């Protein structure tokens with residue numbers, strides 16, 4: 001019975017991610033409370049207006065100006081409802097913002113007006129994001145130009161992406177199928193054409209797809225291989241891999257999750273955005289105890305992905 | 316109705332009022348009479364409202380069917396941008412304060428004019444001047460949406476500079492109005508009109524004026540930064556020169572969120588005036604409504620981040636803004652309860668202003684409760700930038716601010732023009748408008764739930780395109796009814812203003828000061844400054860011997 005009431009106004013798309021049903025539940029609770037209050041108050045308003053409609057010109061009315069008890073009650077009740085709803089929204093969202101370790105990582109690049117995806121083994125796809133069912137996926141997203149926003153209705157996730165910066169989102173798909181991906185940040189002429197498909201497939205199908213080679217000459221290069229080459233050519237002079245301090249800090253275990261203290265005293269946990277920023281604007285975040293001598297490097301998106309993937313292998 | 320037709324005017328020289336006091340275009344353009352300025356604002360704004368409305372119909376027609384139907388993507392993008400820019404900056408931001416506020420504020424506080432009449436005229440001139448920048452933006456093919464998000468907007472610097480310039484100049488018009496109202500309310504109240512007797516519309520205008528004065532300069536700062544970036548390549552918003560695009564969003568919403576309350580607070584004030592008059596009851600919870608208005612104004616500065624839950628702010632800040640946003644709901648709910656309680660045990664007359672006021676309460680509840688879906692983080696992740704948001708803010712702005720403005724226009728119409736519109740016609744138009752409006756935007760909530768992104772020229776690539784098309788089709792059909800409703804309202808009011816039957820000074824037997832002077836008021840508002848002995852909501856039993864002509868208990872009597 002309760003479920004039936006909750007679902008009267010449920011027009012949400014299929015629930016295809018681990019939290020979709022919880023998001024919808026919160027949504028339905030809010031909707032039902034909203035509709036109930038709106039209908040009830042409107043009903044009372046119309047009832048009063050009709051019951052006390054003007055019947056004669058000299059009709060007497062009551063001189064009521066306020067009622068402290070009533071006013072206190074109707075201030076406190078909405079406040080409590082709001083606290084509770086905030087809390088529910090917060091808990092699920094907190095989960096949405098904290099991807100588990102070990103999620104499959106896919107790099108996403110939005111540009112006017114299509115989406116590029118790059119997977120752990122270097123495979124690339126455009127307009128089609130393929131992920132295995134039941135496993136968490138973390139999207140590390142950036143934009144080649146203006147703002148875009150990555151929206152998968154079936155997963156109930158959305159996040160904007162910016163040029164020169166990574167944002168992320170994650171989800172665990174729970175059922176296989178093909179779902180719509182939309183750009184939800186206005187980006188010009190073909191904004192409405194900037195759609196893609198999310199294909200959720202079985203683990204085997206996913207592996208087959210990852211390793212399928214349409215054109216043997218275009219064998220994907222593992223990103224960490226690209227990264228290693230860049231490291232050797234451009235970074236090795238100052239950064240060691242064995243923990244020893246050269247000019248700059250060592251890259252050994254850089255992704256271990258330990259906090260790095262910066263010159264101005266702030267602490268940062270190394271993530272993709274920190275690395276990205278350290279490379280492009282080294283002077284903006286200087287590690288405590290080191291001279292500010294690192295030159296800025298203009299790496300392409302692919303090279304950045306390479307360096308980041310390489311660093312993640314340095315345990 | 317009453318037969319005390321203008322017993323003031325009898326003493327006054329013939330039928331001279333502010334409308335025929337002087338004649339000719341220049342007598343209007345150069346006028347410093349707050350009533351004339353309010354009326355000029357009204358006519359200009361209705362003009363822009365009509366243009367904005369036509370653009371909305373273009374947008375709706377394009378979306379009626381899948382694929383490209385009447386216009387291509389670029390034209391579509393310009394159409395929705397212009398619709399937004401015109402409706403927001405040229406119509407509803409000046410909105411109630413510039414029109415009814417200007418007209419009524421001095422009348423309601425028993426003053427002869429606002430504190431700075433010349434500043435008031437300047438405000439109107441600045442408004443007209445600012446509208447040229449809006450047209451300049453159109454000329455430069457502005458297609459960014461009314462939010463001008465960087466870095467996309469920076470691709471077309473002339474367009475975005477003109478648009479921000481328009482917002483900036485028009486903002487000045489609001490600041491001038493705001494400052495003027497603040498001083499007027501502080502300094503020019505009639506003797507005896509203490510703060511706790513101040514009509515709620517005046518209180519609402521006061522809270523709005525605070526917002527206008529505090530929030531509007533932010534758009535000026537934003538413009539300056541845009542200018543520095545474009546002229547000198549200083550990185551502010553553009554990532555490629557070291558700027559931060561999110562900063563633009565912060566500045567934009569730090570201004571534009573309070574602006575939502577600049578639109579809605581005065582509309583709430585109007586409703587608080589209308590309901591007591593047609594229920595013949597004192598407003599319920601006067602103090603609570605005053606505190607709610609001021610409270611909403613204060614909170615409105617702390618919640619701008621709710622427009623940016625998926626914009627890359629840090630997680631903690633997202634949680635914080637969500638939490639703060641919920642607090643807007645409380646004073647809003649309190650007001651709704653107060654309005655309903657005012658009707659209780661009243662003597663309700665279903666005039667068209669009363670219908671508009673009751674519709675406002677209903678529509679505003681939908682607007683408010685759907686705001687909760689958007690304030691809640693988990694659901695906003697899904698709803699952000701979808702049609703759910705579009706429907707939500709149309710309920711707030713059209714269902715709230717515009718319906719409130721029209722409620723006020725009908726209510727004070729006899730005072731403004733000294734004539735009446737056709738009541739039956741007004742009710743028919745109201746019904747069309749009400750049905751059309753709900754039919755347009757209720758389906759859009761459903762579209763939003765299904766994931767329809769906003770600012771999309773087409774949806775033919777969607778998986779379940781049939782359902783989307785079906786809902787868009789319904790929405791478009793009703794939008795025509797909505798437009799028909801507005802047209803009828805305007806025809807009726809326009810005809811009434813010129814040809815309507817003559818109205819009496821106080822056709823509703825209201826206790827408000829503005830009704831204690833002839834309709835239309837003379838140039839100087841009051842022959843003698845009235846002395847106030849009570850609040851203007853003293854309807855009800857205590858006043859049962861107050862008949863509809865003579866008043867035993869007078870609110871305002873000559874000094």
Ligand SMILES: [Cu+2]
Nearest residue numbers: 183185187191
């Ligand atoms: Cu887009």
Ligand SMILES: [Cu+2]
Nearest residue numbers: 572575619622
């Ligand atoms: Cu807002």
